[in-house]
Amino acid sequence: MAAGVAAWLPFARAAAIGWMPVANCPMPLAPTEKNKRQDELIILNVSGRRFQTWRTTLERYPDTLLGSTEKEFFFNEDTKEYFFDRDPEVFRCILNFYRTGKLHYPRYECISAYDEELAFYGILPEIIGDCCYEEYKDRKRENAERLMDDNDSENNQEGSMPSLNLRQTMWRAFENPHTSTLALVFYYVTGFFIAVSVITNVVETVPCGTVPGNKELPCGERYAVAFFCLDTACVMIFTVEYLMRLFAAPSRYRFMRSVMSIIDVVAIMPYYIGLVMTNNEDVSGAFVTLRVFRVFRIFKFSRHSQGLRILGYTLKSCASELGFLLFSLTMAIIIFATVMFYAEKGSSASKFTSIPASFWYTIVTMTTLGYGDMVPKTIAGKIFGSICSLSGVLVIALPVPVIVSNFSRIYHQNQRADKRRAQKKARLARIRVAKTGSSSAYLHSKRNGLLNAALELTGSSDDEQHISKSTSLIESQHHHLLHCLEKTTNHEFIDEQLFEQNCMDNSMQNYPSTRSPSLSSNNGGSTSCCSRRNKKTTHLPNSNVPATRLRSMQELSTIHIQCSEQPSLTTSRSSLNMKSEDGLRPNCKTSHLTTAIITIPTPPALTPEGESSPHPTTNISTTCSNIVKVSAL
Amino acid sequence: MLTLEWESEGLQTVGIVVIIFASLKLLHLLGLIDFSEDSVEDEMEIATVRHRPEALELLEAQSKFTKKELQILYRGFKNECPSGIVNEETFKEIYSQFFPQGDSTTYAHFLFNAFDTDHNGSVSFEDFIMGLSILLRGTVQEKLNWAFNLYDINKDGYITKEEMLDIMKAIYDMMGKCTYPVLKEDTPRQHVETFFQKMDKNKDGVVTIDEFIESCQKDENIMRSMQLFENVI
Numbered sequence: 056m057a058a059g060v061a062a063w064l065p066f067a068r069a070a071a072i073g074w075m076p077v078a079n080c081p082m083p084l085a086p087t088e089k090n091k092r093q094d095e096l097i098i099l100n101v102s103g104r105r106f107q108t109w110r111t112t113l114e115r116y117p118d119t120l121l122g123s124t125e126k127e128f129f130f131n132e133d134t135k136e137y138f139f140d141r142d143p144e145v146f147r148c149i150l151n152f153y154r155t156g157k158l159h160y161p162r163y164e165c166i167s168a169y170d171e172e173l174a175f176y177g178i179l180p181e182i183i184g185d186c187c188y189e190e191y192k193d194r195k196r197e198n199a200e201r202l203m204d205d206n207d208s209e210n211n212q213e214g215s216m217p218s219l220n221l222r223q224t225m226w227r228a229f230e231n232p233h234t235s236t237l238a239l240v241f242y243y244v245t246g247f248f249i250a251v252s253v254i255t256n257v258v259e260t261v262p263c264g265t266v267p268g269n270k271e272l273p274c275g276e277r278y279a280v281a282f283f284c285l286d287t288a289c290v291m292i293f294t295v296e297y298l299m300r301l302f303a304a305p306s307r308y309r310f311m312r313s314v315m316s317i318i319d320v321v322a323i324m325p326y327y328i329g330l331v332m333t334n335n336e337d338v339s340g341a342f343v344t345l346r347v348f349r350v351f352r353i354f355k356f357s358r359h360s361q362g363l364r365i366l367g368y369t370l371k372s373c374a375s376e377l378g379f380l381l382f383s384l385t386m387a388i389i390i391f392a393t394v395m396f397y398a399e400k401g402s403s404a405s406k407f408t409s410i411p412a413s414f415w416y417t418i419v420t421m422t423t424l425g426y427g428d429m430v431p432k433t434i435a436g437k438i439f440g441s442i443c444s445l446s447g448v449l450v451i452a453l454p455v456p457v458i459v460s461n462f463s464r465i466y467h468q469n470q471r472a473d474k475r476r477a478q479k480k481a482r483l484a485r486i487r488v489a490k491t492g493s494s495s496a497y498l499h500s501k502r503n504g505l506l507n508a509a510l511e512l513t514g515s516s517d518d519e520q521h522i523s524k525s526t527s528l529i530e531s532q533h534h535h536l537l538h539c540l541e542k543t544t545n546h547e548f549i550d551e552q553l554f555e556q557n558c559m560d561n562s563m564q565n566y567p568s569t570r571s572p573s574l575s576s577n578n579g580g581s582t583s584c585c586s587r588r589n590k591k592t593t594h595l596p597n598s599n600v601p602a603t604r605l606r607s608m609q610e611l612s613t614i615h616i617q618c619s620e621q622p623s624l625t626t627s628r629s630s631l632n633m634k635s636e637d638g639l640r641p642n643c644k645t646s647h648l649t650t651a652i653i654t655i656p657t658p659p660a661l662t663p664e665g666e667s668s669p670h671p672t673t674n675i676s677t678t679c680s681n682i683v684k685v686s687a688l
Numbered sequence: 689m690l691t692l693e694w695e696s697e698g699l700q701t702v703g704i705v706v707i708i709f710a711s712l713k714l715l716h717l718l719g720l721i722d723f724s725e726d727s728v729e730d731e732m733e734i735a736t737v738r739h740r741p742e743a744l745e746l747l748e749a750q751s752k753f754t755k756k757e758l759q760i761l762y763r764g765f766k767n768e769c770p771s772g773i774v775n776e777e778t779f780k781e782i783y784s785q786f787f788p789q790g791d792s793t794t795y796a797h798f799l800f801n802a803f804d805t806d807h808n809g810s811v812s813f814e815d816f817i818m819g820l821s822i823l824l825r826g827t828v829q830e831k832l833n834w835a836f837n838l839y840d841i842n843k844d845g846y847i848t849k850e851e852m853l854d855i856m857k858a859i860y861d862m863m864g865k866c867t868y869p870v871l872k873e874d875t876p877r878q879h880v881e882t883f884f885q886k887m888d889k890n891k892d893g894v895v896t897i898d899e900f901i902e903s904c905q906k907d908e909n910i911m912r913s914m915q916l917f918e919n920v921i
Contacts, residue, residue, distance in 0.1 A: 062764025066816070067786045068917050069823035070799055072831055073838045074859060075913040076904050077883060082913040094760065154767075394705075401698050403691065435698030490788040536786065539916075544860055544879075546867040548789055554866035561870065 064532055071539050078543035086531040098136035099150070104143040105136070112153050117527050119177040121153065145172040152178065160187035166194040181485060188478065225303035242359070245296055249355050252289040255282060256349050290326040293319065293352075315358060322352040384421070387450055391417045391443045398435040405432065416440075421447025491550075497534050498550060739772035741813040751817050752825035758817070765813055773810040776800050790864030798858060802838040824917060831914050832901050846894040852880045 068085075075082070097113065099106040099121075116122040131138045139146070145164060149172065152158040160169065160183055173180055183191050228238035259275030259282055275282050297319045304310035325345040357363040370377070392413035399407040406429040407413045416429040420443045431440045541547050549557070741747065741762070748755055769778060776797065783796040803811050803819045822830050837843070841851045856876040863871065887895045887903045904910045 062767055063782050064786070065761075065764075065824075066820060067783065069820050072823050072914065072917060073799065073802070073835055075910055075916075076832070076835050076839075076887075076900070077856065077859065077879070078909070078913070079879075079882065081909045082916055085916055085919065087919065398698050398701055401691070401693075401695055433695060433698045435702050438702065494789050533786065540787070540859075540862060544863055544867075544875075546860075546863055546869060546871060546875075548863070549866050549868045551866055553868070554870075557868060557870065 064529060064536075068532060068536050071536055074539065074543040078539075080542045080545060082542050083535060083538045085535050086528070099146075100131070100134070100136045100138045101141055101143045101146045102139070104146075106146065106150055108150065108153070114527065115153060115156075115529075116178075121149075121176060123177075125177070141175065142168070142172060145169060149173075149176050149178065152182075157184040158182050158187075159184060160191040162190060166191070166198050170195075185482075188482075189474070192474070192478070222303050222305075225299065226305060229300055229303060241296075245292065246356070246359050248289050248292045249352055249359075251285065252293075252349070252352050255285050255289070256352075286326060289352075290323050293323045293355075297323070315355075318351055318354045318357075321348055322355060325349055384450060387421065387446065388414055388417045391421070391439065391446075394439050395431065395436060395443070398439050399431050399433055402432040402436070407431075407436075417443060420444045422451060423447060494548065495550060496530065497537050498548060500530070500534050501538075739812050741772065747814070747817055750814075751821035753817065753821060761817065761820070762813060765816060773812045774816075775810045779811065787862045787864075789866065790862040792858075792862045794854075794858035794861055798838060798841065798855060801841070802834070828905075828911065828914050829901065832904050833897070836897050836900050846896055847900070848894050849880060849884060852883060852895075853877060856880050856883075 095110050096107050097110050099108070113121045113126075120126055126137055129137045129139055144161075145168070148159055148161060158178065170180065180191065227234055228241070232238045232242035260273050262271045263274040263277060264272070297316070300316070300319075301307060301310060310316055325348050328345055357367065389410075392410050395416060396407050396410045396413045399405045399413075407416065412429075416431075419426050419429075420440060423444060425444075431437050537548065742750075744755060744758060747753075747758055751758070753761070766772065768782060774782075779800050780793045780796040783799065784792045786792070800811065801807075803815055805815055805818065819834070822834050826834070836847070839847045839852060839855050841854060853876060856879050860871060860876050860879075865871075884893075884895065886907070887900055889899050889903065
């Protein structure tokens with residue numbers, strides 16, 4: 056429950072009077088304030104700067120230093136104030152958290168100093184408000200990366216790592232060529248061969264000299280053997296490199312799907328396909344096309360160049376912007392081509408034979424190339440041609456700087472959007488946890504209230520002290536409010552798992568309906584809920600006793616296994632009644648002892664132990680006695 | 689000549705295009721059509737309504753709270769609603785924080801109407817105090833009156849079965865889904881029947897204020913539970 060809303064709890068409780076005339080059951084009694092203190096001002100002296108606030112403000116968050124009794128350690132008797140030898144600047148934010156319920160992160164503050172202060176005051180950083188959370192996480196990540204980088208460089212300088220196996224060393228060598236001289240040599244060798252391969256592809260097509268027969272031959276055909284040997288050597292190196300990378304990769308499947316490996320494969324495939332295919336005239340055309348893919352070897356340089364990688368990535372992330380530019384250009388081209396076509400329709404021997412033919416003119420004019428192979432001859436054509444070139448300047452030249460500046464913006468924005476999405480999921484999860492926390496807190500305290508009742512029945516008062524820890528008054532009042540709602544509607548709150556269980560149970564069991572009318576006709580509305588409880592217990596004697604005992608044993612075992620799991624309220628209550636009826640006092644005692652002991656350490660910060668006031672127990676005991684009478688019949 | 693003919697055709701094209709653009713511009717000038725998709729953004733009237741309550745002495749005289757209690761109440765109120773008034777959305781939000789398992793918006797709506805005595809769509813601190821004064825420090829008669837006012841949705845002096853059914857459904861909605869025993873479809877209706885059996889003395893299908901108060905005074909449980917929240921502040 057948000058602390059700021061705690062101030063409205065009195066109002067919500069007062070409004071509960073609206074349920075009273077409707078309810079059929081008696082209401083539980085309200086928790087009383089044990090010591091109703093007048094709200095007093097507390098002075099907090101943080102390194103000389105004095106802060107003052109109400110005591111109740113601090114007590115809104117009982118699981119922090121300032122909200123719990125932990126602050127008593129810092130109480131200074133002489134000056135009657137709490138002295139903290141910490142940073143007063145950060146304390147301002149922390150005190151504001153108590154006042155407003157929102158924790159802010161000041162931008163000028165160092166992230167690790169802030170974290171330390173939060174840890175000192177017992178506040179989790181996760182509750183930083185939405186306004187400051189992103190900044191906080193960013194700074195934290197930067198800091199972590201910086202520390203990690205420092206660690207890494209330290210490690211590298213230190214020298215040999217603890218023994219990695221061959222695979223891991225190879226992978227490290229491939230990814231960071233600077234780790235060892237062998238890796239560096241390998242790096243340069245591959246780079247050299249990529250360059251050689253690209254140059255051979257280029258030189259192959261240069262015409263060098265004539266063969267007797269007055270035909271200009273490209274070098275590739277003149278020195279076919281030499282070029283073939285070069286090509287083979289390059290491809291062998293590339294193949295060996297690829298296989299070695301494949302072997303060393305930590306996740307082979309992921310490696311094979313990565314862009315670089317696809318480029319590698321595409322670069323060396325044509326050669327092998329060429330080997331396999333013979334000089335068949337039919338397929339040689341396709342073979343020639345395959346050779347085009349050899350130019351992809353140039354992309355292998357991107358492993359060697361960080362800049363290329365960044366460019367590729369930014370182009371990819373800017374794809375939407377580029378796509379839009381292309382789309383608007385296409386629209387403009389179509390419009391102008393159409394207009395030019397119809398304008399030039401009149402002139403004779405016009406090159407604008409169709410609209411697609413005009414596309415070429417439009418593109419050339421809009422990009423201000425102006426080849427001059429197609430020119431308009433009519434006046435209208437010339438007018439529109441000039442409009443076209445002017446608009447071309449605007450359409451193309453203007454967005455380019457915008458796109459350039461968009462690169463970095465979009466790049467960061469994309470990252471932030473992903474971050475926000477991830478954080479949103481985490482935020483929703485936290486909110487859900489808080490919600491379930493508050494509802495489970497109530498169920499938890501109910502169960503403890505019942506345990507209190509049981510222990511009172513069995514007369515072991517010493518264990519009661521184990522269970523009844525002091526809880527915040529607000530929590531107990533909130534639980535009382537929820538209890539009143541339960542009484543008004545005659546239904547109880549249970550958690551999801553029990554609900555599903557009950558749904559399944561209901562389909563299997565059938566309550567004895569014959570008893571209930573007789574019971575309910577006895578008294579008026581006041582005992583209808585008691586009759587319901589009678590219904591529960593009268594059902595049980597019909598079943599065999601070992602079954603209930605078995606269930607109770609299962610309760611114990613479930614408590615043992617999963618400390619967070621809570622036994623079904625109804626079974627615990629009914630078994631409670633069962634046991635009191637059977638008079639198996641020792642059993643009762645031990646079973647509740649074990650549950651009591653186990654529940655103490657488990658409650659997380661959000662769920663304080665519930666403290667029930669003495670009166671409801673007497674109510675339960677009276678109803679228990681009623682039940683005993685009925686079942687004795 | 690052919691070229692002349694086609695040249696004139698070209699000029700005709702120019703003329704047509706110019707006329708089209710000019711007419712569009714004229715219409716735009718006349719304000720009949722709008723070129724920009726996002727029209728002029730409406731000046732968002734952020735109604736910063738600030739409300740300052742009456743003086744402390746006046747409130748103390750009007751309500752049954754002491755000065756200190758009023759101070760505590762106002763501090764909490766102002767903390768959550770710095771503008772000094774609560775509108776229905778904020779009210780629903782605050783109320784739903786207390787009932788995380790169910791949906792309390794319908795009941796909060798009825799509650800809001802009960803607190804908003806002058807029906808101006810917002811609850812000021814005075815309305816808040818008046819309501820709380822009745823609920824916490826009023827006589828049993830006044831409290832029952834307040835409850836009757838809450839149930840009587842259209843404030844006509846009679847509680848009909850439909851009104852009661854709405855209220856009942858709102859209350860059961862607050863329980864949520866995971867309850868024991870499982871909430872059935874007609875549970876609220878049955879509850880309404882029980883209520884009317886108890887309250888409607890002359891069996892005319894509606895409950896008047898007198899019937900209501902009389903029946904409640906006869907019921908011990910209700911009388912006792914009315915005293916329950918006396919020590920809330």
